[in-house]
Amino acid sequence: MSALTSSRPSPARRPSYAAVLRVPHARRTFLAALAARLSYGTVSLSVLLSVTRATGSYAVSGLVMALFGGTVVVLLPVRATLVDRYGPRRALPPLAAAYSALLCLLAALTRHPGAPPAALATAAALTGCVAPPLGPTMRAVWGRLADDPALLRRAYSLDGVAEELLFVSGPALVGLLLRFGPPPAGLLLSAVLMLAGTCAFVRSPAVRGAVPPKREKGEKREKGPSTGRFPAVPVVAAAGLGLALSAADLLVMAFAEQRSYGDGLVPWVLAALSAGSAVGGLLNGAVEWRRPAGERLVWLSAGLGAALVVAGLAPGMWTLAGAMAVAGVFVAPTLTTAYLLADETAAEGERTRAGAWVNAAVNAGSSGGSVAAGVVVGAVPLGVCFVLSGGVAVVSAVGVRVVSRLRAGGGWSRPCGGSRTSDTAPRP
Template sequence: MSSYLNVLATPGAWRFLAPALVARLPYAMLQIGILLLVQWSTGSYGAAGVAAAAAAIAQAVVGPQTGRLADRYGQPRVLLPQITVHALALGTLLALAASHGAVPLLVLTAALAGASVPQVGAMVRARWSHLLGGSGKLGTAFAVESITDELTFTLAPVLLVLLSTGYSPVVALLVALALILTGTVVFAVTRVGAPEPMPVKVRSTRGVLRLRGVAVLALGFLAMGSVFGSMQVGITSFTAELGMAALAGPIYATFSGASVVGGLLYGAIRWRVSAPARLAWGLGLLAAATSALMFAGSVLLLFGAAGLAGLVIAPVIITGYTIIERLTPAEVRTEAFTWLTGAIGLGIATGASVAGQLVDRFGPTLAFVVPPAMTGVVALLILARLRTLHPVPEPATTPLPTAHRP
C-alpha cells in the first residue's frame, strides 16, 4: 500500500479530495434518482426512462464543453455558475414532480439538470495531472480516482433507495442536491492543484475528439459504460424472474467491490507493458469475463461472474485515463477527461436501453450479450488503431555545428 500512501500524502491533496468526494457522491445518484422521481410523479416507467435518458445524454454532450471552459478560464469560474444553474434546475424538477407537472416539462428540466452537473471527477484528475504529471505516481493517482468512482457508484444507489423508500424520491434528491452544492463550492474555492487557465489552441467544440487517439478512447469508454448499464438491467431482471429480486443489489455490489480490488492491485504494479497494449488486452479480457454472465444459470454463478467482470473493469478504466493524459496537451486536458466521463454516461444509457429491449423481447439472459459484444468489438478496433494511442515523440533538436578553429 506504500504507493497509495505516497500519493495520498501529496501536500494539500486532501484539501481538494475530501470536498470532491462529497460532490461526486450525488453524481451517481442523479440518473436513477430522476428515474424514481418521475415514475413516482407520473406513475409511468416509460416517462421516467425518457427523463433519465435525457439527463444522461445532456450530461454526456455538455460535459466536455464545460471541461473546455475550465481549461480556458479556470475551474472556479466554471464550477460556481454551473452549480448555481444545477441547483435551480434540480430544484425546479423537484417542484414540478411534487406538483405532478406535465411529462414534457419534467423531461426538459431533467435534461437541464443533467447538462449542468459539475464535472468534478474530471477536474480532480486534471489537478492530479497538474501536481504529479511526469512522475511515476500519476498512474496510482488515477487508480485512486477510479476506486473512488466505484465506491460512489456502490454507496450512492444504496443511500438513494433508502431515502426514497423511507421518505420519498423528493427527499432523496434534496439530500443529493445539498451534498453536491456543498462539495462543489468548497472544491471550487480550494485552489490546491488547480491548473492555471491556459489559452485553448484547439478551437472547435469537437477539436479534442479530433486529436490523435481521443475518439478511439471515447469509444472504449462508451463500451465500458454499456457494461454498467446492461448489467444493471440484466441482474435486476434475472433475479426478479427467479423471485429473488432482493439479491440484485448484493450481486451488483459484488461487481463494484471486485472492481475496487482490481483497481487497488492494478495501481500498485509497475507495468513493463505499454499502456495502449494493456488497454487492448484489458478490453479483450473484459469481453471474455463478461461473457461468463450469459452462462450463469443460477444466482450463485451470477455472483461469481459479476465478481470476475468487476476485477477487470477498473484496471481498464485506469489505463484509459493514463493514456489520455499522455496524448493531450495541458491546455485541453480537463475537456479530454470529460469526454471520457461523458462517454461512460452515454454508454450506461445505451447499454441499459439495448438490454431493456432484449429483456422485453427475449428474456433476462439476453441482456448479458451486450457487455461482451460491445467490449469485444472495441477491443478489436483498439488493436487496429494501437499506434494512434502512443504519443508522437517530439523531434530531437539537432545541435548547431561548432566552428572549427584553424
Template sequence: MPAHIEAGSYRDVLRLPSALRIFAPALAGRLAYGLLPLATLFTVHQTTGSFAAAGLALALFGLTSITLPLKSRLADRRPARLAWMALACAVSLAVAAFVPWPVPFVALAGLAAPPLGPAMRSAWRRLTEGTALKERAYALDAIAEETLYLVGPVLAGALIAIAPARWALLLTAVLLLAGTVGTVRRAQPAVGLPKARVFDPGPLRSARLWGVLAVLAAAGAGISVAYTAMAVTAQQAGHPGAAGLLEAGVAAGSVAGGLLWARRKHRRSRSHHFAGLLAIFAAGLLTAAAAPGLLALGVVMALAGVAVSPLYVVAYLAADDLTPPEHRTEAGTWINVAANAGNALGAASAGVLTDRHGPSPAFLAAGILLTATALLCGVGVRLEPARLFRSWRARGHDD
C-alpha cells in the same frame, strides 16, 4: 510519461499540498451523482405516477453529457465557473422536487451539472506535476468514484424507504452544491492555455484519441448490456431486488481491481492493457451466459468487475499521452462521453435482445463484442512497437 506505473503510495498522494482539501469536498459533490439516478427516478414517478416519465427524465439528463467537454474547457480557465454550474444544477433539482411535471427541470439540471470528475483529474495533474504519483492518483480517484457509485444508491434507497423521494433529490442538490464550492475554493486555473473557440475540436484532432474513445464506447456498451441482463435474470428468477446486489458485486469487484492494479508495476503499452482488461470482462460475460443461478452469476460478474476501474485509469492516462497539456482535461471528458454513448447503445440493444431471446444471448453478444475489441487492441500492440510509439511521441504527437 512512460507506460509503466509510477512509484508512491496512496498516502503519498494524499500528503501532496492541498490534496485532501480538494479531494474531500470533490468526493462529497461526486456522491451526489451516485444518489441522483434513484432519487430522480422515484421523485418523478411519485410526482407523475409514470415510470415512462421517470425514464425520460433520466435519459434527458444522460444526453446532456455531450456538454461535458465544453463545460470542462470553461472550468479549466476559471474554476469558479464550477460553482455557478453547481448552483444552477442544484436549483433545478430543488424545483424538480416540488413541481407537478419535473422532467424539464431534470434536463436543465443535466445541462448545468458541473464536471467534478474531470475537474478533479485536472487537479491531480497539477498536484502531481514534478512527482512520480500521477498514475497512483488516477487509480485512487477511480477507486473512490466506484465506491461512491456503490454507496450512493444504498443511501438513496434508504432515504426513499423512510420518506418521500423528493428528500433524496434535495440531499443530492445540497451535496452537489456544497461539494463543488468546497472544491473550487482550492482549485487553480490551468496556466498557459491558448484562447479557445467555442467550436474548437480541441483534443478531437488526435486520430489516436478517437481509437481510445472507440474502445471506451465498446466497453460502455458491454457493461450496460451486462447490467440489463443481470436485472432480467433476477426478474426471471423471481427476485428482482437481487439486481441491486448483482450490480453492487460488480462495483465491489471494480474497487478491488483498482486497488490491485495500482499496486502492480505496468510496463506494457496502453493498447496491451486495453486488450487484457477487455478480455477479462469479456470472459466474465461469456461465462455469465451459462451461469446456473443468481449466486453463480454474482460471483462471475464480481470477478469480471475487477477490470472496470483499471480500464478507466488506462483510458485517462492514454488521453493524457495523446493530447497536449491544454487539452487534457477536455480529453478526459470525451472518455466519459464515449462511455456514456456506449451505455445508451448497450441499454437499447440489451432491451431488444432480452425481450426477444432472454438474458443469455445478451451476455453472449456483449462478450463477443468485447472479445473482438480486445483482439483489435492486441493487433494494435503488434503493429505499433514501443520504439515506433516513442518516436511518434518525440515528434510532438503529430497524427
C-alpha cells in the same frame, strides 16, 4: 519544483495509496470533489422517485430521466472545454449554482402530485445541460498534483474506486433520507452537496493554481474546432466497456427470472461486480506496468469480454456472482487506463476535455447497451446474450488495437506514465 509537485517519491520505493493523500493539498481537494460528486450518486434515484410520485407515470419518469441523462452525456465535453478555457475557479461555480438552482426548481415542481410533464422534462433537461464536469476536472488536477508516473497511476486508481463507491452509497443515502422526508428531499440534498462541494473544491490551493493557458496581449482566441487531439483509443475502450456492462446488468436480472430465483439475489450479483471492480482498481494502481497503456487496454477489454462469456455458462446464481466478480476485476483498470491515456496524450490546457470524452463514451455506451439488451433478451437464448455482451468488449479490444496502430503509425501509443513533455506522442 512547485509545492504542488514536490512530493516525487524515491525511485527505490514504490508510492502507496497513502502517499497519494500525503501530497500537499491532495486530501483536501479530493474530499471536496468527492462531496460534490456524491450529488451524482444521489440525484438519479431522487429524480426518478420524485417524478414518479408527482405524475404517477413511469413513462413520464423514463422520459425525464432520458432527457436528464442525455444532456449530461452529450454536453459533457462542451462543459469540460469551458473548464479548460477559463479555469475551474471561473467555470465551475456558475455551473454548480445553476445546477443546484434547477434541482431546487425540480424539487418544487414535484412537491405535490399533478406536476405538468412538460415543465418537469424542461427542468430536467436544463439541469443536465449545466452539470459540472467534476470527475474530469479532478483527474486533471491529479495530473498537476502527482507528476510522478507511479504516483499518478495510483491517484487515478484511487479516484476510480472512490467514484465506484459513490454510485453505490448514493442510492443508499437516498433510501435513508426517505425514512424522514419525501423524495424531493433527495433533490435538495443533491443540490446542497453539489454547491457546497464545488465551492470547497475551487477554494483549494491545488485548484487555485489551475489556470488556463496564457495568451499574448492582443492575441485572439481561436474559434472553431479545438486544436487538441481527439482521444480515439480510450474513447473506443470506454464505449465498449459501457456497452458490455449495461447489457450485463439486464442479463443478470433475466438470469434470475428464468431460473425462478426472484429479485432478492440480483443486488448481490451486481454488488459482486462492483466489489471485483474495486479490487481490480486497487491492484491496477499497485502494479508497476511495463506494457504501454494502449496495449493494456486491448488485454483488459478482451479479459472483460472473456469473463462475460464464461458468466453465461454459470449453472446457478452464486456461480454467476463469482463470474461477475471476475469480470469486475477488469472494469476499473480499463476505465482508469483509458483516463490516463486520454490525459497523457491531450494537448496542454485540454486535459479536462479529453477526460470528459472518455466519461461521455462510457455513459453513452451504457445507454446504448441497455436499449440493445432490452431488444435482444427474450429473442435469443440467454447464454447467447452473454456471448454477445462479452463479444462487444472483445470487439472494442480489436478496435483499440486498430485505432492505436492507425494513430501511432503502426506502433502503440507511448507507455502510460511517460514524460508529459515527450515528443513521442504527437502534439498539435
